[in-house]
Amino acid sequence: MRWGMMALALLTTGGCVASTGEDLTRAAARSVISRTLVSNYPGLPVEPTLSCIIDNATTPELVSLASDSVTGPTAATVQTVSTVATRAGTLQCLSRGGVSFPT
Structure with missing residues (x-):
């Protein structure tokens, strides 16, 4: 049983590329920033705004x-x-992307 579960785990992750902690942190942050933009700033283009925020946030943020x-x-x-x-x-x-963030 244990070997079968290990084999299944290897099969399902075999195509995955190892991510760094920073990649995982950025992906998780992108998720919550995206939800925040959609719910609090309707009409704002999410993708360019999201990218600019991710690129300018500090590591602790x-x-x-x-x-x-x-x-x-x-x-x-x-x-x-x-x-x-x-x-x-x-x-x-x-x-640069033609986006104006509401202040």
């Missing part, structure tokens, strides 16, 4: 956002997304 992906967006999530979105670097990134 990304870790915090990633942890929020487990429980779902909170008021702290919205605050973090707003803080990162209104940074000069993020605003420049957004303007």
Whole structure:
């Protein structure tokens, strides 16, 4: 039985590429940022905004956002997304894509 479960696990993960902790953190943060943008900033183009926020968030912010992906967006999530979105670097990134973040 144990060998069968191990074989099944190997078969299902055989095509997977190993991800770094940073990749996993970014993916989890993307999930919660996306939900936050959709629910709190309707009409804002999600993908370019999401990319600019991810690229301009600090590592501690990304870790915090990633942890929020487990429980779902909170008021702290919205605050973090707003803080990162209104940074000069993020605003420049957004303007290159023709996006204006509401302030």
